[in-house]
Amino acid sequence: MSSRNFKQLLKDLILDYYTPSNDKKFMTCKACKKNISRGNAQAHKSNTTNCVDHLKIKAHSFLYAEYKEKKTILKMEEIEHEATRAESAKTNRDCRNKIFFQETLSTCINKTQKWGTDDNRAKKLDKLVLEMIAMGNYPFTIANETGFLRVINFLEPRAALKSDKYYREQLDPTYGAVKDKIKEIIKAAQFISFTTDVWTNKSSTTSLMSLKSHYVVPEKMTRLKVILAATPLHDNHTSEYLKGKLQNIIKDYETMSSCNFKQLLKDLILDYYTPSNDKKFMTCKACKKNISRGNAQAHKANTTNCVDHLKIKAHSSLYAEYKEKKTILKKEEIEHEATRAESAKTNRDCRNKIFFQETL
DSSP: OOOOOHHHHHHHHGGGTEEEOSSTTEEEETTTOOEEEOSOSSTTTOOSHHHHHHHTSGGGHHHHHHHHHHHHHHHHHHHHHHHHHHHHHHHHHHHHHOOOOOOOHHHHHHTTSOOOTTOHHHHHHHHHHHHHHHHHTOOGGGGGOHHHHHHHHHHOTTOOOOOHHHHHHHHHHHHHHHHHHHHHHHTTOSSOEEEEEEEEETTTTEEEEEEEEEEEETTTTEEEEEEEEEEEEOSOOOHHHHHHHHHHHHHHTHHHHSOOHHHHHHHHGGGTEEEOSSTTEEEETTTOOEEEOSOSSTTTOOSHHHHHHHTSGGGHHHHHHHHHHHHHHHHHHHHHHHHHHHHHHHHHHHHHOOOOOOOO
16 A cells, blocks of 8 residues: 555546547547547556647646646655655664564663672762862762752662762872872963962851962963862961961972973973974074974974074074073072972971960
């Protein structure tokens, strides 16, 4: 029933404009009553070519236009029908080729049974939750929040989260790993700005102070921010006390606070040169000459030849500008080292100083 004979439909379409005559070899035009030959009296041997050609005459032009439109609609229906048949046939083949097995009872139970404590998937989930708490500075009680539990249950009904007490006990090694990763990320920053804030946690009446770093990734020109710490405050919020807390946080990230001035000097040369396709060379922006860096590997390359090239008479103004920028960087390096030494001395003094409460 679903296999439609479109050739027969096209033959039947001509009956909108013709009627069979007494002589089965002919069809009578409804418009002009003229008999048109069908080629043969037998139905399976007859055709509609002459009938269609007759509709093409000028007197029947509007009938022929109508016939063509109906024929186009039939053709479109035929294409859609064939596409549907092909898709249905493919689906049937796939179903025949697919082998179905009845699941065992143990498989069905495993699909709904909660993960055990020693299950590797449960351990992986606990690790991810710990990393989320450490990176986002979330409270441990998030593990007991109804909304968070609903999300986990939707994603994996077999997952069973631990209590906030468990995550408190397990956080130390995770916190250390995240902190090391943050140190590694911030090493790439050339310049860093800091913001800090002090607030009171209403749920535990504990005062906290945070330190957040802000820097720009030069290659992508995107601004990034990283929370370095949120430390509790147990004393009066005097300027000296807060200063000491901030210095302690920065000391923890001493690898971050130690700026790489050698790298800054290397990067300074990029104001006057562009890297060439051959990584061993740099192209002078002023004269387009390729200058050797000594080695194609970045950590072994140097800028000696590039600086020497700037000393030529034609680039004297550029060399003077370079020396001025280099002097400014050197001053910043000296100030930075002096600040670090002063901070270290202050911390030592605080550790060695003994405080006594005065008597009444």
